[in-house]
Amino acid sequence: MRGFYSRKIHSLLGVIPLGAFFLEHMLTNFAAVEGGASGFTDSVLFLNSLPLVFFLELFGIWLPLLYHGVYGLYIAYQSKPNLNRFNLERNWRYTLQRITGVVTFIFIVWHVFETRFQVTLGNVEHEELGGLMHNIVTQPLLLSFYVIGIVAASFHFANGLWSFLISWGITVGPRSQRVSSVICLGLFVVVTFMFLLSLVTFRDSEFQNTVALAQSLKNLI
Amino acid sequence: MAETAAAPKNVKFIITRQDEPQSSSYTEEFDLPYRPGMNVISALMEIQRNPVNAKGDNTVPVCWDSNCLEEVCGACSMVINGKPRQACAALIDNLEQPVRIEPMKTFPVVRDLVIDRTRMFNALKRVKAWIPIDGTYDLGPGPRMPEKKRQWAYELSKCMTCGVCLEACPNVNEKTNFIGPAALSQVRLFNAHPTGEMNADDRLDAVMEDGGIDGCGNSQNCVAACPKGIPLTTSIAEINKQSTKHMFKRWLGV
Numbered sequence: 495m496r497g498f499y500s501r502k503i504h505s506l507l508g509v510i511p512l513g514a515f516f517l518e519h520m521l522t523n524f525a526a527v528e529g530g531a532s533g534f535t536d537s538v539l540f541l542n543s544l545p546l547v548f549f550l551e552l553f554g555i556w557l558p559l560l561y562h563g564v565y566g567l568y569i570a571y572q573s574k575p576n577l578n579r580f581n582l583e584r585n586w587r588y589t590l591q592r593i594t595g596v597v598t599f600i601f602i603v604w605h606v607f608e609t610r611f612q613v614t615l616g617n618v619e620h621e622e623l624g625g626l627m628h629n630i631v632t633q634p635l636l637l638s639f640y641v642i643g644i645v646a647a648s649f650h651f652a653n654g655l656w657s658f659l660i661s662w663g664i665t666v667g668p669r670s671q672r673v674s675s676v677i678c679l680g681l682f683v684v685v686t687f688m689f690l691l692s693l694v695t696f697r698d699s700e701f702q703n704t705v706a707l708a709q710s711l712k713n714l715i
Numbered sequence: 716m717a718e719t720a721a722a723p724k725n726v727k728f729i730i731t732r733q734d735e736p737q738s739s740s741y742t743e744e745f746d747l748p749y750r751p752g753m754n755v756i757s758a759l760m761e762i763q764r765n766p767v768n769a770k771g772d773n774t775v776p777v778c779w780d781s782n783c784l785e786e787v788c789g790a791c792s793m794v795i796n797g798k799p800r801q802a803c804a805a806l807i808d809n810l811e812q813p814v815r816i817e818p819m820k821t822f823p824v825v826r827d828l829v830i831d832r833t834r835m836f837n838a839l840k841r842v843k844a845w846i847p848i849d850g851t852y853d854l855g856p857g858p859r860m861p862e863k864k865r866q867w868a869y870e871l872s873k874c875m876t877c878g879v880c881l882e883a884c885p886n887v888n889e890k891t892n893f894i895g896p897a898a899l900s901q902v903r904l905f906n907a908h909p910t911g912e913m914n915a916d917d918r919l920d921a922v923m924e925d926g927g928i929d930g931c932g933n934s935q936n937c938v939a940a941c942p943k944g945i946p947l948t949t950s951i952a953e954i955n956k957q958s959t960k961h962m963f964k965r966w967l968g969v
């Protein structure tokens with residue numbers, strides 16, 4: 495019984511609110527592509543001007559993330575992959591779901607420490623986040639780390655949505671599961687593309703204006 | 716005609732053996748004369764008749780389980796060339812050589828290729844995979860089943876509790892207590908039956924216990940591995956649907 499509910503909650507939180515926030519994050523980043531540095535700053539400021547933003551973050555992001563992440567690590571630990579015996583597409587996705595889950599977990603911890611946590615510490619202002627990102631993605635090593643993190647998170651999100659639809663009994667027959675596979679895989683491609691596009695945009699020198707600040711921060715840590 | 720007079724072919728077998736439930740396993744090789752139409756069971760019978768390994772040493776015959784010899788009882792399930800399947804239906808002509816045979820280690824190994832599938836029968840008991848009709852008086856005929864439903868339900872009833880789907884599942888292992896796909900599919904079967912339906916909630920309560928439906932991780936190996944072609948992933952998704960509905964009903968008290 496406990497297993498049933500904890501697994502159901504894990505599955506639900508992955509989509510609402512975490513999946514929803516993931517898409518929201520994608521759109522905020524994409525503001526950098528569409529509106530440049532000022533567009534990005536505007537949408538960051540807009541988000542942070544939402545009422546009760548502290549509680550929104552707490553119940554919409556931090557606690558769900560903690561639960562989904564920690565319980566997810568346990569699920570990954572419990573699995574005994576057998577791709578060597580069953581080299582099948584669905585089994586690949588099953589295995590990748592667990593691998594990308596762990597990768598995403600590590601990536602998010604690092605990413606949150608580097609950005610959101612620095613805001614909490616008072617080292618960075620919201621307006622300087624664009625510059626901070628510029629500073630990160632102009633370093634090849636960190637850029638590749640971000641690319642890996644983005645691809646992993648996008649896959650985990652899209653494929654997780656596919657298995658969410660099964661776990662809640664929404665897609666039952668083989669046909670509906672095939673159709674949802676195609677849709678979710680398409681979603682994976684689109685989401686990855688949009689995130690990567692924003693990432694590349696952050697390399698643009700117009701984000702550099704606050705780089706000096708970010709640089710001094712780098713020296714601090 | 717010249718071909719038939721050619722020197723007899725040999726077939727090489729590499730068999731994973733284990734003397735006792737607790738002892739460690741080892742492999743032993745056998746070279747057996749090829750016979751047309753031979754399968755893994757007839758090869759094991761040949762070893763039993765003449766227990767000499769590839770080195771020419773006398774050895775203890777390999778133990779295995781089998782019964783129907785026509786792929787309906789499930790007793791002879793083992794891992795053949797990496798795939799869990801029925802030995803009686805594994806024709807040597809269709810197998811890559813050397814033929815590697817191992818027990819299905821997801822289950823406790825009793826000896827050599829003999830495994831103990833008790834956990835599967837316990838799972839069937841746990842989910843109440845039957846229709847209770849016993850009573851003190853004749854209840855009369857039950858409701859009829861629509862023919863269309865009978866047709867797909869019949870497919871589910873073909874399950875022989877062979878254990879191949881558990882062996883194929885990455886979530887059935889020593890770190891979990893997942894009951895596996897077979898029993899979940901039986902819940903669907905008995906919940907679909909017009910009389911069985913009367914106890915549907917009991918079965919759903921059972922699959923919502925630890926190790927039940929939540930153990931599925933959607934690798935979908937089971938449906939690919941099942942020798943009876945049972946639509947296991949459809950059954951699991953259907954039970955997901957039924958148990959989700961059941962969960963809300965329980966909350967709302969309807």
Ligand code: SF4
Pocket residue numbers: 789873874875876877878879880881896897900940941942943944945947
């Ligand atoms: S569902 Fe198929 S693989 Fe699983 S026990 Fe039944 S017959 Fe064997």
Ligand code: FES
Pocket residue numbers: 780781782783784785786787788789790791792801802803804
């Ligand atoms: S002996 Fe019955 S399935 Fe092989």
